[in-house]
Amino acid sequence: MAISRRNLFKTGIAVGAAFSMPSILQAQTTATEARTVRMVKGSVPSVFDPVVSTSQDTTDHAAAIYDTLFSLDSKFMPRPQMVGKWGASDDRKTYTFELRDGLGWHDGNPVIAADCVASIHRWAQIRPEGQFMMTRVKNISKKDDKTFTIALKEPLGLLPNFLANLLYVMREKDADKSASEAVATNIGSGPFKFNQAAARPGASLTYDRNDKYVPCQEPVDGLAGGKIVKVDRVILENIRDAQTAVAALQGGEIDYYETPPADLFPVIESDPNLELQVLYKYGQDFFLRINCLQKPFDNVKARQAVLHLVNQEAFLQVLSADPKYTNTVTSFFGSGNLASNDENTGWFKKGGNPEKAKQLFTEAGYTGEKVVILQPTDWAEGNNTSQLLADALRKVGVNSELAPSDWGGLVARRSNKGPIEDGGWSIFITSDTDFARGEPMTSSHLALNGEKAWFGWPHSEEYEALRAKWTDVETVEERKALARKMQGIAWDYVPEVLLGQFTAPIARRKTLTGLIGMPDIVPLWNMEKA
Secondary structure (H helix, E strand, O other): OOOOOOOOOOOOOOOOHHHOOHHHHHHHHHOOOOOEEEEEOOOOOOOOOOOOOOOHHHHHHHHHHOEEOEEEOOOOOEEEOOEEEEEEOOOOOEEEEEEOOOOEOOOOOEOOHHHHHHHHHHHHHHOHHHHHHHHHEEEEEEEEOOEEEEEEOOOOOOHHHHHOOOOEEOOHHHHOOOOOOOOOOOOOOOOEEEOHHHOEOOOEEEEEEOOOOOOOOOOOEOOEOOOOOOOOEEEEEOOOOHHHHHHHHHOOOOOEEOOOOHHHHHHHHOOOOEEEEOOOOOOEEEEEEEOOOOOOOOOHHHHHHHHHHOOHHHHHHHHOOOHHHEEOOOOOOOOOOOOOOOOOOOOOOOOOOHHHHHHHHHHOOOOOOOEEEEEEOOOHHHHHHHHHHHHHHHHOOOOEEEEEEOHHHHHHHOOOOOOHHHOOOOEEEEEEEHHHHOOOOOOHHHOOEHHHOOOOOOEOHHHHHHHHHHHOOOOHHHHHHHHHHHHHHHHHHOOEEEEEEEOOOEEEEOOEEOOOOOOOOOOOOOOEEO
């Protein structure tokens, strides 16, 4: 997934044997303390390093145990979080940041500026905004234990915005690792501690309130403000069977279910103790990611063929039987943000255009090469849409084949740049928040910078030249005009194809309140249990 929220619906590791029978769930629930919240999310993370993986399960884990220099408020403006004071020089080329008091690692040591410097460097190796930032950075260095500076070659007005995006501060000795090597420890400075002793891989993970965490003094506002923890423990349970999860929610065995299927919405709505809640009104934009390096999709006409082939209405019916939760999307930048526009969207046709797709595959010189679709069998939305896509391709004469695995297997395989015969791939389906689609500098899959790009590795120098201007234009109208030009190029190149927008509600017991509704992250702080 993109990371793709952050991919809201991903399911990772196989459910453990402990969840095979409801009676065992009941036995565990009996021992649950009143201030313990049990949650079933899209998945229990198998990768814990937010630099190595941007899947939602990983970023949610990171948000719990790590802290950030800046955080986005409900209006998506960056606000200081670990930073107490900051400022820029008159020429806007030197930024100075001073850490606030009370920051400490879970191992008892204080957070120092060197930790921040190392974390920024590691984050910048992977994140697109970090990569761009480093083209303008002259130096990042600590001034003393509480202060560090970022010296720029030229001004970068969006610097605080960049630092607010998935930049989790780690200890220097962890952040000194290569960005491709996962950090094995789970020691942060955030509001929760990871309970390693209680971890049951594949079944559940436990987070305990960090009693020594000192929140900032501002009121909570989106992801910004004081991270006040109002419960003692949060347990992430891995229950992938929907009916079992809903039954557990009804029985009070869990408090929160992140991905209830649409066909069970009536069951949830009819229970006076339960509630469906949309945390982010624009939801997720589902899309298929194309491998631009290997045949047949190294040919642009083959990619354009898929753009014309997709019938969004059909995919949306697979995602949800209730149309009030779905919408078609034609803008490369999504539908609910300032970058959304209608440039170069003439390809969209209700029901798709299979004849045009067949023609374009012929023009691409397609001769029956195998097209491998990575199929996440433990993520219902991805599993079902993958099967629909494979069938649609076969109907226009494409030799499509599903490669089933759990989400963890998909994540491992999608990094393979090689051909099919060497374990490579052609297409996988994922999702991202509509908010992220409107942020070309911070959304990984909106970069078309070749070998440095997100999985699929699209390359367009013309598009990248325009994307580089995003940080320099100052008005909303200028950014809208830039987005139109970028979209015109993107829909000719086709690095990915949109499948539609799904605004999925979470299900919770009414005794669980205070959930923060923001894209990309489901915070564990601020919620409370009656």
